[in-house]
Amino acid sequence: MKKYFLSRLIQLVPIFFGITFLTFGMMQFTSDDAVDIIYEQAGSVAEEIKAAKRAELGLDQPFLIQYGRWLGGVLTGDMGRSFISGKLVFETFTEKLPATFELMFVSILLTIFIATPLGILSAVNQNRPLDYLIRGLSFVGNSMPNFFCGLLLIYFLALKLNLLPIIGQSVVMPALTLTIAMGAKYTRQIRAVVLEELDKPYVTGARSRGVDELTILTKSVLRSTLIVIITLLALSIGSLLGGTAIVETIFMWDGVGKMAVDAILMRDYPLIQAYVVWMAIIYVLVNLAADLLYHWLDPRVQLGIRN
Amino acid sequence: MRISHYALRINFAAAGALIFIAVFADFLTPFDPYVQDLEGALTPPNSTNLLGTDRYGRDVLSRVIVGSQTTLCASLILLAVISSVGSLIGAICGFRGGRLDIFLMRLSDVFLAFPQMVFAIAAAGALGGGLLNAAAALAIIGWPKYARISRSLVLSIRSMPYFDAAKMAGSSSTTILFKHVLPNIAGTIFVTAALDIGTIIMELAGLSFLGLGAMPPTAEWGAMMNNGRSMLQTAPWVILAPGTAIFITVATFNLLGDKLRDFLSGEKV
Numbered sequence: 003m004k005k006y007f008l009s010r011l012i013q014l015v016p017i018f019f020g021i022t023f024l025t026f027g028m029m030q031f032t033s034d035d036a037v038d039i040i041y042e043q044a045g046s047v048a049e050e051i052k053a054a055k056r057a058e059l060g061l062d063q064p065f066l067i068q069y070g071r072w073l074g075g076v077l078t079g080d081m082g083r084s085f086i087s088g089k090l091v092f093e094t095f096t097e098k099l100p101a102t103f104e105l106m107f108v109s110i111l112l113t114i115f116i117a118t119p120l121g122i123l124s125a126v127n128q129n130r131p132l133d134y135l136i137r138g139l140s141f142v143g144n145s146m147p148n149f150f151c152g153l154l155l156i157y158f159l160a161l162k163l164n165l166l167p168i169i170g171q172s173v174v175m176p177a178l179t180l181t182i183a184m185g186a187k188y189t190r191q192i193r194a195v196v197l198e199e200l201d202k203p204y205v206t207g208a209r210s211r212g213v214d215e216l217t218i219l220t221k222s223v224l225r226s227t228l229i230v231i232i233t234l235l236a237l238s239i240g241s242l243l244g245g246t247a248i249v250e251t252i253f254m255w256d257g258v259g260k261m262a263v264d265a266i267l268m269r270d271y272p273l274i275q276a277y278v279v280w281m282a283i284i285y286v287l288v289n290l291a292a293d294l295l296y297h298w299l300d301p302r303v304q305l306g307i308r309n
Numbered sequence: 310m311r312i313s314h315y316a317l318r319i320n321f322a323a324a325g326a327l328i329f330i331a332v333f334a335d336f337l338t339p340f341d342p343y344v345q346d347l348e349g350a351l352t353p354p355n356s357t358n359l360l361g362t363d364r365y366g367r368d369v370l371s372r373v374i375v376g377s378q379t380t381l382c383a384s385l386i387l388l389a390v391i392s393s394v395g396s397l398i399g400a401i402c403g404f405r406g407g408r409l410d411i412f413l414m415r416l417s418d419v420f421l422a423f424p425q426m427v428f429a430i431a432a433a434g435a436l437g438g439g440l441l442n443a444a445a446a447l448a449i450i451g452w453p454k455y456a457r458i459s460r461s462l463v464l465s466i467r468s469m470p471y472f473d474a475a476k477m478a479g480s481s482s483t484t485i486l487f488k489h490v491l492p493n494i495a496g497t498i499f500v501t502a503a504l505d506i507g508t509i510i511m512e513l514a515g516l517s518f519l520g521l522g523a524m525p526p527t528a529e530w531g532a533m534m535n536n537g538r539s540m541l542q543t544a545p546w547v548i549l550a551p552g553t554a555i556f557i558t559v560a561t562f563n564l565l566g567d568k569l570r571d572f573l574s575g576e577k578v
Contacts (some may be wrong), residue, residue, distance in 0.1 A: 021423065147518075148511075149550075161541065244429075262431070265373065266519075282422055285427075
């Protein structure tokens with residue numbers, strides 16, 4: 003286990019360099035000049051002042067040196083200042099991160115508590131009306147873009163029925179929006195996993211010994227599907243991270259996703275870089291954690307090999 | 310099996326109808342989707358403007374129809390490019406092996422380490438917005454998946470007897486690649502692509518919704534919804550029409566992908 007952990011960590015090193023290099027390189031491709039953006043509001047500024055600012059920011063250095071300095075900044079939490087607000091990028095980012103984590107946490111909890119029972123119910127009632135209903139709902143949720151879903155929730159729950167406050171304070175609606183998309187996919191996957199498990203010989207064995215269905219489900223099937231369920235959840239973190247950008251923008255939720263979309267529209271590149279690089283790092287770390295958990299929970303899985 | 314054939318046919322017909330609307334959109338619109346009529350702005354759905362008008366008085370139905378051209382055609386072309394380029398890269402990697410393979414696969418590892426939409430949002434922004442740049446952003450992040458799948462398929466083909474036979478018969482590498490390898494992976498790639506259509510449509514429309522894709526006044530579903538956001542309370546039809554259009558299109562292609570996968574995997578077994 004320790005050896006496996008170490009080898010996975012070593013594998014992450016080139017990935018880390020790749021992620022940071024791509025993120026940094028991407029922003030260098032833009033035609034905008036950083037100093038021009040900074041002085042945009044000031045009107046016409048003498049070229050000498052701009053050149054001095056360029057030297058101060060190190061923008062006159064070769065690409066690789068700039069990358070090296072920026073990479074050092076990523077590791078030490080010093081990622082420069084926002085072009086627009088002039089605030090420290092890392093500070094702005096860490097200020098907004100808890101809101102995004104809260105949103106993600108609530109969505110994941112909701113997804114687990116809604117999708118797991120639905121998936122199991124659907125599997126147990128295979129090809130009966132309840133199964134068709136649940137599959138139909140999950141199909142609808144799966145085909146609904148999250149921005150449409152969010153706007154529909156606002157329209158019906160807040161504007162028509164006055165059930166929930168529209169924007170800003172409550173985590174319920176943005177979380178519900180993310181849950182619908184994620185839960186739809188998740189219900190389907192859990193149904194498939196449980197169906198597969200119910201087909202195994204040990205279930206037939208338990209049934210023939212007269213063990214009742216509920217005990218089989220809770221004691222055996224659920225336990226052995228737990229690992230898959232956790233892995234699937236970790237894999238969906240990626241789309242959840244992307245989804246937060248859109249959903250936060252719709253609901254004016256003050257997290258890093260909305261920060262990034264605002265930053266892109268304002269061409270505030272240091273903030274965008276921070277967002278992309280840290281989201282990727284979080285995603286990679288979550289996947290690593292899920293992988294390790296997977297191996298810890300199921301020692302049968304040969305270490306280092308994943309289908 | 311008979312029933313599923315039948316369902317598959319209906320599904321193909323529905324998808325075909327959507328593509329037909331998209332291709333011939335210009336001839337199907339009741340009104341010019343770009344002509345403004347400020348006096349008739351924000352009219353609710355009625356017998357003339359079946360889906361109402363938007364804030365510039367443009368006919369929403371006409372814009373939804375023309376929007377299908379932008380959204381659906383762009384998504385299908387994008388997907389065709391991603392899947393063919395991605396699988397060609399993967400096939401060459403699996404076929405040639407060596408340093409090229411190692412380099413490209415490490416590169417794909419890096420791309421796969423990004424959450425897809427996070428990368429696409431930033432890349433579309435860095436490229437400066439616009440439908441073409443949004444599509445480019447999705448292409449940059451989308452190819453590694455296909456490269457991975459086709460590489461592993463090619464690796465398994467390499468161990469097949471017919472591969473050795475072709476080699477011993479003296480066929481050149483290019484002949485083997487295009488005559489024996491690519492036709493054999495095409496089916497799996499096609500199903501993967503079919504299952505991806507819905508996702509690509511939603512992502513492309515999502516980028517437009519954020520203002521990073523199609524620019525006004527272009528009729529595009531995501532952009533139309535972005536425009537109608539502030540009028541959700543007073544003129545919900547401006548959002549409901551393109552939103553429902555996205556939903557129907559994505560649902561149709563998702564269903565088609567599912568059916569196609571079941572059909573092809575059922576036939577192989």
